[in-house]
Amino acid sequence: MNAENTIISLKNVCKVFDKSFTAVDNFNLDIKRGEFVTFLGPSGCGKTTTLRMIAGFDMPTSGQILLNGQDISLIPPYKRPINTVFQRYALFTHLNIYKNIAFGLQYKRVDDLSKPLKDKEGNPILGENGEQLYAKRKLTKDEIRAKVKYALNLVDLEGFEKRAVSTLSGGQQQRIAIARAIVNEPEILLLDEPLGALDLKMRKEMQLELKAMHKKLGITFIYVTHDQEEALTMSDTIVVMSDGEIQQVGTPKEIYDEPRNAFVADFIGESSIFTGTVQKDNKIKFLGASFDSDPADEGKFALNEKVDVVIRPEDVIISAKDKGTVNAKIVSKIFKGMHYEYITMIGKNEMIAQSTKNFEEDSIVGLSVDPENIQIMKKPFTSNYYDGHLTKHCHVSFAGIHANFDVLKLFPGYHLSEEGTLINDKGEERDVEGLQVSVEVGFDDLELSDDPNASDLHGEIINMIYLGDHYEVTVWNQDVDEEFIVNTPDLWNIGDNVSLIIKEGGVEVKLKGGR
């Protein structure tokens, strides 16, 4: 990136609270002058903490924040040319509107053009770039009045100078908070979920107004929100965050169309996420069927590699039974105005689909997806991944077997009753049967045995690679057509029939997002 154009850059910024909780982890980002950047993520993802570090309310535990190339990470907030619009407005209740907006201006110092700085001999004192330096002066009362008037004009609240904060509606207070920040002409304007407390209609209106304001003022905006639609509407660049880390940086279109991982895909817009296996001839297998995949993805993945497959509901094509790639049963149908939203089941897997065509509930339809709309994302090649579901007694069912796992980790606050159902402290039962999950079994969490009674899981060894200190063995189960990759120190033969034993605690289960 052109350094000249970068206004602020965060380098390896970390923030640890109370020596144990990592709120922001190794954050690296360059923001261009005049850009509208949005930090997007669920609550607790570290987006507000990052913003507070840019504002100066929190100091990074390590790392640097460079503003125009200078490290400002330890400079207190009042010395930074950055202003913030707070989530709850934070207007001064003891001051009227005029004094609220003028608050920052009373501390502002500008060049006094009538007093050029001179040294003892009367020679002008020049700045780094050879420009004349001037003494600083406060703004005059008239200047402040003019600026306040301009700011009020900008937020459409002319004539509100004398009003008390308490007489304003939420939307008006929000506008005043924006005016109070931009009147200082900051280099960067930070907005911390500024529209969160407004009603939907007001929010949509303010989104467009903020966007227009950004265009008009040319100030760099850094916006924090958990509302993906807001982010897509307003931003030039979206930074998707989760667990204190950047998941993806890109334009709204890139983030929506080319999510880099399952988290981004799930968080931005609705989507169905499956575990797929890369096959020959640029095909990908998921939902028990073989789909043509995007020609652009050809060669990016290894044969038989397990990948995340993301399908947007609007990309699913519904047709008559047996006309699609897979058959599915429509289990729910909701009219959404512009279209119908269907929840379809393919076996035990759920796929959300949108269509303007009307299909009956409980009917069997065919589903297909255009190759370029199948988003494939890498998974780390250390574990087997399967789509599964939970059974009534809190076991997980995947790849044709039932397995035990630590169900309490998935539902904090619950414990197991004597019948094996989930109960919380209030005695409320939670029905988990049929919940969609993704299952991860590490290559190291599986063991091979030649005793056919050692487990319920059997298969034939179809591939074996020696990796220096161990073998990577691929076992194929014919009944469910699933593959298991196992790390083993022992030498086996291709074609052997083996039992697969899952080690204690080897099954990692995650709930799928959405419904």
Place this chain on the structure above:
Amino acid sequence: MEATKTLSRNKGVVRETRKWLCMPYGVFLILFIILPILLIFYYAFTDARTGAFTLGNFAALFEGDSSVTTFKVIGQSLGVAALTTVICILIAYPIAYILANSKWNKNIVLVYLFLLPMWINFVIRTIATKQLLIFFGLDPALHPWVCSIIGMVYNYLPFAILPLYNTMLKLDKSQIEAAADLGASPVQVFFKTIVPMTVPGIVSAATMTFMPTMSSYVITDALSGRTITLIGGQIENMFLNGAQQDLASVYAVIMLALIGLSVVFENLFSEKKGAR
């Protein structure tokens, strides 16, 4: 229909009986507040011998030589009360700020440390203070003002801390951050946002210390070697030395007026705050 009627009748009965519940308070109010006040006014405005209406009692206090004593007593009362109030707030303000900030006060132990002296009997506390001051070389007989003020501040400091502590617990932190964000240095932040936001606490801390100090006399009696006489002390003197109830009542009326004035002041401030 019949059922609802019964119900409403029952409700009426309940309301009737509830009315009687406030009777004890009414009796208390009349016996211990209204009646004494009426008595004070009666004594203040009537002649002790004839019982006829007169303003002579006021004249006796504010005419000639006796007016010097009267103004001295009232002046000393106001002076001690004002000094104590100002010093109490100056000391209590930073203490309350520290107590209200969870960074420094992780459990409420510190708060109790400041409130604990209130659990000890007032008179014992004052006598102990006197001995302590003498131990440190401050003889009340030689430094009546310094010792009185020290005793007053020590006794009424908790009354100043509590209301301030309560307002500071509810401080809007985001307004403080906003001020810093808009370019105010820490000192400017303090005077431009924290102080205005705590005005209600300051006003009630002031009333909580000003009103009781003005009327107290035990502390000044013990710690000034009886050289400083406040209104309360003067009333005591007049009752004990020669049963001058009428003159004592005039003092009581004056004190009522002063306390009434300070209440008016407090309301003025809180009204201003409400209008904002």
